[in-house]
Amino acid sequence: RQGNDVGTQYRSEIFYHTDEQKQTAERVLKQIEDEHVYQNRIVTKITPFTNFYKAEADHQKFYQNNPDYGYCRVIIDPKIKKLLREFKSDVKE
Secondary structure, eight states, rough: BTTOSSSGOOOOEEEESSSHHHHHHHHHHHHHHTTTOSSSOOOOOOEOOOOOOOOGGGTHHHHHHHHHHIIHHHHEEEEHHHHHHHHHOOOOO
């Protein structure tokens, strides 16, 4: 689930290229679960990378091209504000 969107197609997933990346992802997920950062169990899958599929044209730069779209204002804007508030030094302009 992501907000109002429900279904396995919305599940977060980490795609790794190397065993080291896989081990890092597993370690971090375990740490987050052990620290009970979230109330619910983390369902993020850790999967070997195989292929990359470019999104359809209407999904390219969706937020940038549709800033007044309801989903962008209600769902994405608060996430971006939180990201910039908490991790501004790590974000590229």
